[in-house]
Amino acid sequence: MRLSLHDALTQAREAIEIFIERYEPRLSQVRVSALPRDGDPLRLAFSLDGWLDVAGTKRQVSFTAHLDGSGQVRVGT
Helix, strand or coil: CCCCCCHHHHHHHHHHHHHHHHHCCCEEEEEEECCCCCCCCCEEEEEEEEEEEECEEEEEEEEEEEEHHHHHHCCCC
16 A cells, blocks of 8 residues: 555654654653654654653753665754
């Protein structure tokens, strides 16, 4: 079954949220949003927002993740 771009981005966004919930216990209430792709069909970009718990202190965090066609991931703030 082929997915539309919208469906594929929705599945990717949900998979990232689930992965973070399972494997990064310091992050909670994580929300992932797809960002515009700037016309490059091989690039995906996501905004990640949530709460980081370090030694009992919670801070709100936001960062972006850009995935290119070669499989490289660039994380920024």
